[in-house]
Every structure is written in structure tokens, then in C-alpha cells.
Amino acid sequence: MIKFLEKKLSTYGLSEGLTVFAVNAIMILLIVFISVVLYFIAKKIILKMLAKFIHKSKTKWDDILLKNKVIDRMIYIIPAVVIHAFAPIFPTFQVWIQRISLCYIVFIIILVLDKFFDTLNDIYNTFKASKARPIKGYLQVGKIIVYAVGIIVIAGVLMNRSPLILIGSIGAASAVLLLIFQDSILGFVAGIQLTSNNMLQIGDWIEIPKYGVDGDVLEISLHTVKVQNWDKTIVTIPTYALVSESFKNWKGMQEAGGRRIKRSINIDMNSIKFCDEEMLERFDHINFIQDYLKRKKTEIQSYNKENIVNEISKVNGRHLTNIGTFRAYIENYLKNHPRISQEMTLMVRQLSPDEKGLPLEIYVFTNDTAWVNYEAIQADIFDHILAVISEFDLRIFQSPTGEDLKKITN
Known part of the structure; x- marks a missing residue:
């Protein structure tokens, strides 16, 4: 074809140099034309036909492949193949034309593999196992390897050297590479530990005060873990920080189906006393402690009688106290509460008294782990406790306020 063009142009009286230039220009335009035609045939006809077929198929992975434009990027190889040919x-x-076109083909292959890894991650995320075993970190390592190998191959093609020789020479600079990819290596190792030990999953509620983290895990990648706090802010922390440092994972609470209430109220110790007959008669009308009072009265009378206790003084023998009766009331109240789990620990206990009074701690679990519901249940319980405590002739301890001091002065 070139000889035909040279003969045809020479008939027009063109010089040899001008003929060669004209022939080369025509061939370049022809190559560009063929490349553009083949590209548009693949883009506008073949790809559209393939897209229609994919949309009709029942599988989802091919839709994700099309959405991530993996096939679109493969089409960019066509012009380079034509130029190389x-x-x-x-x-x-x-x-040099063949070298540059080969480098371009390798570059497009790298971009195709990059999108292919994204597609694998998107396909994997459609399965339930993706939350427990995310693979994004591993795929990012795969991308790093692909880019590294691609750069070496491109350098080898341009320098006309075997990529294996270049890889061997890179071994001498391994210390520098380790320093460059330090975060990637640490993140990769941390990702393996997190996954293999089932320490963290997407959707887990974690808490790391050091980094201001308190919310749900959105994403686990090679270098970072993305968390959305309850105030809707997004925090990213290094993946290896979750292995090198401690963090709190609330997954166990969510899986158990119960969330702990551990809160105490301070009782004014000056209000603690033995129960007299008037108090006991009043307590007999409280449903939650009627059985308790009958049992304790019988038990105390039997003990005092057996031990010939002089009941003139309350110091002798055993007697009911308002704090003990109140504690029994709270226990029975919680045992009959519909939002408190009866399968988990349920306890009302006294802590060590201090300058703020006698702490009475409620230690129970709600049967609802949702944050808003949990707070509502907890508030409802303590609303009732604070309102009913005066019925047992007890007082809550609190530091004096300005109103209290005003009453004293008046």
C-alpha cells in the first residue's frame, strides 16, 4: 500500500522527500481513522449490546462490573493495539512506537485491574459475610502490587531491560521500600489480626476516647478505619492503632440483647433508722414488699425468741431498717419491670459510704439495646426511685444549694 501511494504521488511531480512525508501523513491519518472507528464500534455497538444483555441477566455481579466501567476501560486498549500493529x-x-504503545497497554491494564478490585469488593459486600470479614484491605494490597509490577514493567519496556532484572535491583533498596510502605505493611498485618480474631466488623459500635471515637464502624480499609460518631461526625483512625492500642467494642452487648444499667443514688445516712410499728404498718400496703415483710417479720421474731433478746432496746437482736426495706422494694420493683431482663444479673447493692452519703447502686440489664430506648428505661426507673424514696423516710444526699443556704439564714 505504501509503494502504491508513493507511485501515485510521484505522478504528480512531487519530490522524493515530500512524497515520503505525504505518505507518512496519510498512513498516520489512516491509523488514527482505523483506531477511532474500532473504538466507536466497541464503545457504541458492542458495549451497548453487552449492557442490554447484562441488564436482562438475573445475576448481580455483571451489573456491578458494568457499573464500575471495567469493560469501558478495556476498550481503551484498542487504539494502542492498532498503533502497535x-x-x-x-x-x-x-x-519507540511499539515501546510507547506497550507502555500504554500496560497502563490501561493497571487501571482495568484497579476497577476490577473495586468490583470484587462491591460484589463481596452483597454477602452477609462482608460485615464480619471485610476484604477491602487485602484488595488494596493487591492494588499496590499491581501498580508496583506495572511501573516496573513500564520502566523495563522503556529501558529495554527485563523486568526481572529491575526487580532484582530493587531488592537492594528494600530498606527504603519498607520505610515508604511502612503504613501499608502495618495496616495489612493489623487487618489480618482484626479479621482472623474477629475483633472488629462493619457496623460495630466502638469507643476509643483517645481519638474521640464513639460510634459505628462504616469502613475498614488497608490504612484507616472510618467511624461515624453519634453526633454524625466522621473519624478516621489508623488500622494498626486498633491492634497496638485498646478499644471498647459494644458488639457483645448488642448480641447479648441486654444493656447494663449501673448507676447509684446517695442516701443521706442521717435518715437511716430502724423501722417502728407505724412504719411497718404503712409498708404493709406496698405490694412489692408485702411477702418480704411477712417473711422477715417471722424470721426476726423467731431469731429474737430463740436468743431471748431484750427488745426494749433496738440495739439488741435483729430489726428491720428502712434502708434494707427500701433495697428489697427496689429489687422486687425491678424484677417486675417489663423492660428489665430477668435472665441477666439483677442486683441492688450498697457501696462504701463516704462524705456524700451511702451509695445505693442499681445493677441490672435492660432487654432493649437501642440507645434511645435504653435511656428512656433508665430515666423511668430512677424517676420512680427518687419519687418513692421519701415513703421510706429516707433522704437523698446532695450538696447544699443557694436556696438551702437562704432558708438557713432566714
Whole structure:
């Protein structure tokens, strides 16, 4: 074809140099035309037909493949293949044309594999196991390897050297590479530990005060873990920080189906006393402690009688106290509460008294782990406790306020 064009142009009286230039220009335009035609055939016809077929199929993975434009990027290889095939037409520049076109093909293959890894992650995320075993970190390591190998291959093609020789020479600079990819290596190792030990999953509620983290895990990648706090702010922390440092994972609470209430109220110790007959008669009308009072009265009378206790003084023998009766009331109240789990620990206990009074701690679990519901249940319980405590002739301890001091002065 080139000889035909040279003969045809020479008939027009063109010089040899001008003929060669014209022939080369025509061939370049022809190559560009063929590349553009083949590209548009693949883009506008073949790809559209393939898209229609994919949309009709029942599988989802091919839709994700199309959405991530993996096939679109593969089409960009066509012009480079055409240019590489026609390179012998230009013997003077053949070597460099083929080298550059090969580098371009390798570059497009890298971009295709990059999108292919994203597609694998999107497909994997459609399965339930993706929350427990995310693979994004591993795929990012795969991307790093692909880019590293691609750069080495491109350098080898341009330098006309074997990529294996370049890889061997890189071994001498391994210390520098380790320093460059330090975060990637640490993140990769941390990702393996987190996954293999089932320490963290997407959707887990974690808490790390050091980094201001208190919310749900959105994403686990090679370098970072993305968390959305309850105030809707997004925090990213290094993946290896979850292995090198401690963090609190609330997953156990969510899986158990119960969330702990551990809160105490301070009782004014000056209000603690033995129960007299008037108090006991009043307590007999409280449903939650009627059985308790009957049992304790019988038990105390039997003990005092057996031990010939002088009941003139309350110091002798055993007697009911308002704090003990109140504690029994709270226990029975919680045992009959519909939002308190009866399968988990349920306890009302006294802590060590201090300058703020006698702490009476409620230690129970709600049967609802949702945050808003949990807070409502907890508030409802303590609303009732604070309102009913005066019925047992007890007082809550609190530091004096301005109103209290005003009453004293008046």
C-alpha cells in the first residue's frame, strides 16, 4: 500500500522527500481513522449490546462490573493495539512506537485491574459475610502490587531491560521500600489480626476516647478505619492503632440483647433508722414488699425468741431498717419491670459510704439495646426511685444549694 501511494504521488511531480512525508501523513491519518472507528464500534455497538444483555441477566455481579466501567476501560486498549500493529510502517520510529504503545497497554491494564478490585469488593459486600470479614484491605494490597509490577514493567519496556532484572535491583533498596510502605505493611498485618480474631466488623459500635471515637464502624480499609460518631461526625483512625492500642467494642452487648444499667443514688445516712410499728404498718400496703415483710417479720421474731433478746432496746437482736426495706422494694420493683431482663444479673447493692452519703447502686440489664430506648428505661426507673424514696423516710444526699443556704439564714 505504501509503494502504491508513493507511485501515485510521484505522478504528480512531487519530490522524493515530500512524497515520503505525504505518505507518512496519510498512513498516520489512516491509523488514527482505523483506531477511532474500532473504538466507536466497541464503545457504541458492542458495549451497548453487552449492557442490554447484562441488564436482562438475573445475576448481580455483571451489573456491578458494568457499573464500575471495567469493560469501558478495556476498550481503551484498542487504539494502542492498532498503533502497535502498524508500527513496522515507520521503520525509523518502529521501536519507540511499539515501546510507547506497550507502555500504554500496560497502563490501561493497571487501571482495568484497579476497577476490577473495586468490583470484587462491591460484589463481596452483597454477602452477609462482608460485615464480619471485610476484604477491602487485602484488595488494596493487591492494588499496590499491581501498580508496583506495572511501573516496573513500564520502566523495563522503556529501558529495554527485563523486568526481572529491575526487580532484582530493587531488592537492594528494600530498606527504603519498607520505610515508604511502612503504613501499608502495618495496616495489612493489623487487618489480618482484626479479621482472623474477629475483633472488629462493619457496623460495630466502638469507643476509643483517645481519638474521640464513639460510634459505628462504616469502613475498614488497608490504612484507616472510618467511624461515624453519634453526633454524625466522621473519624478516621489508623488500622494498626486498633491492634497496638485498646478499644471498647459494644458488639457483645448488642448480641447479648441486654444493656447494663449501673448507676447509684446517695442516701443521706442521717435518715437511716430502724423501722417502728407505724412504719411497718404503712409498708404493709406496698405490694412489692408485702411477702418480704411477712417473711422477715417471722424470721426476726423467731431469731429474737430463740436468743431471748431484750427488745426494749433496738440495739439488741435483729430489726428491720428502712434502708434494707427500701433495697428489697427496689429489687422486687425491678424484677417486675417489663423492660428489665430477668435472665441477666439483677442486683441492688450498697457501696462504701463516704462524705456524700451511702451509695445505693442499681445493677441490672435492660432487654432493649437501642440507645434511645435504653435511656428512656433508665430515666423511668430512677424517676420512680427518687419519687418513692421519701415513703421510706429516707433522704437523698446532695450538696447544699443557694436556696438551702437562704432558708438557713432566714
